[in-house]
Amino acid sequence: MQIGIVGAPNQGKSTFFNAATLAGAETADYPFTTVKSNQGVGHVRVECVCKEFGVQCNPRHGWCADGKRFVPVTLLDVAGLVPDAHTGRGLGNQFLNDLSQAAALIHVVDASGKTNESGEKVEGYDPSNAIRFLEREVDLWYAGILEKNWDKFSRRVKMEKGDLSEQISRQFAGLGVNQLQVIEAMEAYDFPEDPTAWSKEQLIEFATRLREIAKRMLIVANKIDVEGAWENYKRMVKEFPQYIIIPASSEIELALRRASKSGLLEYTPGDPEFTVSSTSSLNEKQRRGIELMQEFLKKYKTTGVQEALDKAVFDLLGYIAVFPGGVGRLMDSEGRVLPDVFLLPPNSTVLDFAYTIHSDFGNNFITAIDVRTKMKLGKDHKLRNRDVIELVSGK
Ligand SMILES: Nc1nc2c(ncn2[C@@H]2O[C@H](COP(=O)(O)OP(=O)(O)OP(=O)(O)O)[C@@H](O)[C@H]2O)c(=O)[nH]1
Ligand SMILES: [Mg+2]
Known part of the structure; x- marks a missing residue:
């Protein structure tokens, strides 16, 4: 299974990706750091059956930590998407095609309101706008695929009394969209019987519905550790009841996983706490870092990164x-x-x-x-x- 990590530039997509995979993708405090997509292996957390059966399991892939089984999924970190990317703006729409096989999208938004939808540093940006813009870009990408051959095949369907849903699903074949999903999207609205009579607006409406069905999206309210982010997150939850929105700090999860890998502490991703291996050998910087991570978990319970992956696969x-x-x-x-x-x-x-x-x-x-x-x-x-x-x- 493949999950795409999407969003405007500089929101923390690659940091989220690194936190989930420890892959070491480049991250920086400016837009368009990621130019080519990064692919890596993340894991979803499953309550293993080993404890129930009283055995010690030996996973072939992933691992099991005290009954928490980590099952691999493929993650794809793509370049930042800017408004009008579907027309080729920014780094264009090439990487939208990289997302073809993604079963779901995780949309990473800088919830602190300090990055706008073009990846520029600003103050007081409303991150809800980032959600709306990204929906539109993905929808217009879908609409573009639909429009490409629409004239030709809608006429053929009309003349030959063919099956429109079959023709549409053919256009989306490379995107993992099946005919049942197309039928479901068609049922959502009262589209004209005659496909050649569909207006441009109706095509976009249909593309939107199809995207909602076939490329489901979960939102990560990232940089929740930054002042003001929590208030923005609460507002987004109210404004977008249709979405699962997870408050997260990719940066803190990344620090935790790195510290855990180097043996400084023991941390199971998704847990609300960790144990420090030995305080005596820590330098001042490490001690401060650990305090910050402890304070964060005390306040927010989890960093949200593991939760976002789990919810994308199991809930969404x-x-x-x-x-x-x-x-x-x-x-x-x-x-x-x-x-x-x-x-x-x-x-x-x-x-x-x-x-x-x-x-x-x-x-x-x-x-x-x-x-x-x-x-x-x-x-x-x-x-x-x-x-x-x-x-x-x-x-
Ligand atoms: N405070 C805080 N900063 C974060 C967090 N996640 C990412 N950042 C910072 O945000 C900046 C951008 O992070 P990236 O991961 O490079 O963002 P991106 O979305 O991949 O950016 P592009 O590849 O340019 O589109 C970096 O300076 C990160 O350190 C977070 O959870 N909290
Ligand atoms: Mg990046």
Whole structure:
């Protein structure tokens, strides 16, 4: 699964990306620091089933810290988006195409109001404007794709009485949009029966609806550690009830993860606290840094970075985490206990799970067993979050 990190320049996208991946992308206090997209591996946090089953797991990917399992997801940090980027302004719309495969977008906004939508340093900017502008850019990007061949295929659909939703989904094929999503978007409005009669406004309206369905967005109210950011965040929550908005400090999360990596402290991403390994060896700067991080967590509970990733995958997209296992045997053939966790889209069935693991499992599926209850499950059974499933397949 891929998640895109988007926003205007200088809002803290790369800092968020680094905090989530420890990848070391360039960050700086001016716009357009990121020119080419950065791709890295972040993790979502899942309540592991190891504790419940009384075993110590050995993840093949990611890790497990005291029952908190960290499951990899791909993150994409792109260049800052400025107003009219869809027409080529700023660094243009090239990187919008980089976001084609992203299942969801995390929109990083400088909540302190000290950076405007062009990435310039200002005072008293209303970060709600950044939300509106970004929505518009992404919508117009979608509208542009739609408009490109609209005249041609709308006429053909009219003449041949073809299926409009099929034609539209073809235009968006490279963007991971499926026909069902197109149909859902079409149902939202009373569009003219005759596609050649759609106005430009209707095309944009439709593109907006399609984007809302197919590229869901979560907002990170970043730089929450800066004075005035909390008040702006509260206002954004009121103004945009349709969005999940997470207050965050990417900078503090990055400092915590780096300090944890270097052994200065023990910190599990997403936790409301950390323990300092040894205070005696700290220099004055480190001591002050640790105090700042402690004060921050005391006030805000978490830095928001882990929470944003988790909410994007599990709340916004409704994904579930499913563990392959066996009744009476949670080990793979190499002796690894609960080595894998799979992230599956909502409404995934047992058969979808089988195909996700390997097409052979899907093709030769016989039955499945819920490892917790030992009940047999048919291929159409819908899976739930944290299910542990044994697959039985033929040769
Ligand atoms: N106080 C504070 N500063 C932050 C936070 N996150 C990022 N910054 C600072 O904001 C500035 C911009 O951060 P970047 O991560 O480079 O921003 P970006 O959105 O990737 O910028 P472009 O690549 O230019 O679009 C840097 O000086 C960061 O240190 C935060 O949570 N709190
Ligand atoms: Mg950047």
